[in-house]
Amino acid sequence: xxxxxxxxxxxxxxxxxxxxxxxxxxxxxxxxxxxxxxxxxxxxxxxxxxxxxxxxxxxxxxxxxxxxxxxxxxxxxxxxxxxxxxxxxxxxxxxxxxxxxxxxxxxxxxxxxxxxxxxxxxxxxxxxxxxxxxxxxxxxxxxxxxxxxxxxxxxxxxxxxxxxxxxxxxxxxxxxxxxxxxxxxxxxxxxxxxxxxxxxxxxxxxxxxxxxxxxxxxxxxxxxxxxxxxxxxxxxxxxxxxxxxxxxxxxxxxxxxxxxxxxxxxxxxxxxxxxxxxxxxxxxxxxxxxxxxxxxxxxxxxxxxxxxxxxxxxxxxxxxxxxxxxxxxxxxxxxxxxxxxxxxxxxxxxxxxxxxxxxxxxxxxxxxxxxxxxxxxxxxxxxxxxxxxxxxxxxxxxxxxxxxxxxxxxxxxxxxxxxxxxxxxxxxxxxxxxxxxxxxxxxxxxxxxxxxxxxxxxxxxxxxxxxxxxxxxxxxxxxxxxxxxxxxxxxxxxxxxxxxxxxxxxxxxxxxxxxxxxxxxxxxxxxxxxxxxxxxxxxxxxxxxxxxxxxxxxxx
Amino acid sequence: xxxxxxxxxxxxxxxxxxxxxxxxxxxxxxxxxxxxxxxxxxxxxxxxxxxxxxxxxxxxxxxxxxxxxxxxxxxxxxxxxxxxxxxxxxxxxxxxxxxxx
Numbered sequence: 001x002x003x004x005x006x007x008x009x010x011x012x013x014x015x016x017x018x019x020x021x022x023x024x025x026x027x028x029x030x031x032x033x034x035x036x037x038x039x040x041x042x043x044x045x046x047x048x049x050x051x052x053x054x055x056x057x058x059x060x061x062x063x064x065x066x067x068x069x070x071x072x073x074x075x076x077x078x079x080x081x082x083x084x085x086x087x088x089x090x091x092x093x094x095x096x097x098x099x100x101x102x103x104x105x106x107x108x109x110x111x112x113x114x115x116x117x118x119x120x121x122x123x124x125x126x127x128x129x130x131x132x133x134x135x136x137x138x139x140x141x142x143x144x145x146x147x148x149x150x151x152x153x154x155x156x157x158x159x160x161x162x163x164x165x166x167x168x169x170x171x172x173x174x175x176x177x178x179x180x181x182x183x184x185x186x187x188x189x190x191x192x193x194x195x196x197x198x199x200x201x202x203x204x205x206x207x208x209x210x211x212x213x214x215x216x217x218x219x220x221x222x223x224x225x226x227x228x229x230x231x232x233x234x235x236x237x238x239x240x241x242x243x244x245x246x247x248x249x250x251x252x253x254x255x256x257x258x259x260x261x262x263x264x265x266x267x268x269x270x271x272x273x274x275x276x277x278x279x280x281x282x283x284x285x286x287x288x289x290x291x292x293x294x295x296x297x298x299x300x301x302x303x304x305x306x307x308x309x310x311x312x313x314x315x316x317x318x319x320x321x322x323x324x325x326x327x328x329x330x331x332x333x334x335x336x337x338x339x340x341x342x343x344x345x346x347x348x349x350x351x352x353x354x355x356x357x358x359x360x361x362x363x364x365x366x367x368x369x370x371x372x373x374x375x376x377x378x379x380x381x382x383x384x385x386x387x388x389x390x391x392x393x394x395x396x397x398x399x400x401x402x403x404x405x406x407x408x409x410x411x412x413x414x415x416x417x418x419x420x421x422x423x424x425x426x427x428x429x430x431x432x433x434x435x436x437x438x439x440x441x442x443x444x445x446x447x448x449x450x451x452x453x454x455x456x457x458x459x460x461x462x463x464x465x466x467x468x469x470x471x472x473x474x475x476x477x478x479x480x481x482x483x484x485x486x487x488x489x490x491x492x493x494x495x496x497x498x499x500x501x502x503x504x505x506x507x508x509x510x511x512x513x514x515x516x517x518x519x520x521x522x523x524x525x526x527x528x529x530x531x532x533x534x535x536x537x538x539x540x541x542x543x544x545x546x547x548x549x550x551x552x553x554x555x556x
Numbered sequence: 557x558x559x560x561x562x563x564x565x566x567x568x569x570x571x572x573x574x575x576x577x578x579x580x581x582x583x584x585x586x587x588x589x590x591x592x593x594x595x596x597x598x599x600x601x602x603x604x605x606x607x608x609x610x611x612x613x614x615x616x617x618x619x620x621x622x623x624x625x626x627x628x629x630x631x632x633x634x635x636x637x638x639x640x641x642x643x644x645x646x647x648x649x650x651x652x653x654x655x656x657x
Contacts, residue, residue, distance in 0.1 A: 026571075027571070027572070027613075029612060029613050032612055033571075033612065033616050033617070047569055047574060047616055047617065048574075049576070049636075049639065049640055050574070050575070050576060050640065050643055050644065050649075050650040050651075051569075051573070051574035051575065051650070052574040080647075080649055094644075094649075095574075095649065096574075097572060097573050097574070098571065098572050098573070098574065099572060345646045345647075348646075416635075416636060416639055417639070417644035417645050417646055418644055425639075425645060427644075427645065427646045428645045428646065431646065474635075474636075477633075477634055477635065478635070479635060
């Protein structure tokens with residue numbers, strides 16, 4: 001894994017010391033809240049509904065065991081013993097007290113972590129495929145490029161006051177697990193004609209109040225051209241992006257209003273102008289970063305006991321059926337650990353769970369952990385012979401739920417239980433869907449399904465790209481939930497469509513049950529997933545299930 | 557005809573802890589909504605808000621929230637303000653943690 005250089009170390013320590021001074025001046029009254037607010041936001045500190053919230057970056061979702069242990073320590077010492085993993089591969093602490101935050105930031109710096117640029121109109125934490133460096137389908141590990149972008153974008157003097165926040169996602173695989181088409185810039189590793197690896201650059205994607213799927217601005221950018229090309233894009237956006245209206249300030253609107261052709265021409269022109277300034281030092285750096293991300297020394301060992309344990313233990317079998325993904329190394333598997341035990345808050349991990357995961361990563365997973373945008377934890381490199389022992393250990397902290405990819409593996413933003421922007425709650429809706437479908441015993445029968453819930457139009461819960469999306473709104477002082485269908489977060493990205501009027505809080509679970517019972521009735525066979533049935537038949541049968549009264553009236 | 561003024565309370569977050577707080581009639585800050593001053597006059601509401609905003613060493617983000625009279629004192633009207641009186645629904649954290657144990 002990448003280790004901070006002396007430069008990184010001294011930069012982060014300097015910023016931590018500066019922030020300590022800023023907090024002291026706020027508490028003494030030397031800074032007003034209006035003066036302090038942009039400073040605290042630059043350091044990831046929000047004020048939410050009930051308390052402050054500190055958002056910590058987990059670049060490209062990669063953590064070492066030591067870092068995970070430190071996150072647990074911070075949760076215990078300065079928060080309420082847990083952390084919340086988010087859809088942008090960050091961790092949020094929901095209960096810090098202002099005078100403690102400088103100590104938390106110092107504790108993060110001790111393990112090469114920080115909260116810089118996790119808020120504000122800057123380039124945010126760079127996200128990546130959570131199976132990076134392990135996936136069997138990968139062209140290359142996208143993390144070295146993501147780390148290069150992190151270094152380039154951190155404190156980039158030109159990009160500290162962008163028109164709006166700016167999110168970059170990277171995938172090294174043709175199967176997109178990083179939702180790159182819903183980012184301001186999405187990067188996808190591709191092989192060029194000569195076999196050389198470069199990146200397809202996608203621009204102008206985003207969810208929120210104006211959801212858009214990103215478009216390819218250049219199908220192939222050589223690695224040595226990538227930073228200047230990104231700089232050209234952000235530079236044109238910085239000049240063209242609207243600052244008069246924050247709802248029209250994201251790059252998706254810039255591209256939409258000016259048209260891709262004009263935007264691309266401006267980017268290409270800017271690229272030609274600045275390319276000579278990149279003399280190759282970034283490529284020297286990239287080589288060093290790539291060396292730091294060299295794969296661990298995989299064991300060449302028999303898969304002893306794996307199949308036998310599967311045959312003997314149905315609980316283990318069901319867990320392996322849902323939790324494992326194909327690894328590039330023979331004998332290995334990628335393990336996704338569910339943070340979605342039925343009734344639990346999606347993405348929350350207690351400090352005890354974090355410590356156990358850190359220990360297990362060390363014991364069975366070459367010391368590596370990943371946080372997925374789907375709010376689960378990934379152990380990317382586990383030898384199959386270790387899986388029975390790993391599974392047994394996960395059970396001790398309630399981490400062995402066999403529901404990855406199923407109806408209860410829900411993405412949910414914090415919603416109005418925490419967030420000051422939210423218009424309705426999301427967490428209890430997710431909890432109730434999960435416990436309900438477990439109680440009626442339909443989870444396995446329903447199979448692969450992505451439900452995503454946001455508590456406001458800003459769509460942190462990615463509801464637009466859920467097979468079933470749920471959006472919580474405030475309708476005349478009452479929580480109301482809009483359902484969208486047919487979204488897709490993969491390389492075939494689609495924005496789901498709204499199907500009809502919203503549902504009251506206590507009507508959401510019954511509505512989802514009608515929808516899923518209809519799916520079970522009309523699917524071609526057990527192998528046809530919800531989204532496949534939806535694509536084959538369109539929204540009508542699902543609409544009829546959601547709004548039975550209307551369907552009856554129309555039939556009469 | 558001018559719309560009737562909906563009664564208000566002044567609410568904010570405490571600077572150090574971030575807790576939800578309310579302004580009382582005698583100018584203190586309380587963590588209990590029932591102890592807040594229920595303001596029934598628009599001009600008075602603006603003055604109380606100005607007083608709250610001036611307390612830069614104590615409070616952050618003061619605003620006027622709709623409220624109504626209740627048997628034990630003012631009660632919130634909107635569900636967002638109801639949540640603010642108790643804390644999140646997924647854990648017994650926030651006000652519900654301290655007020656009922």
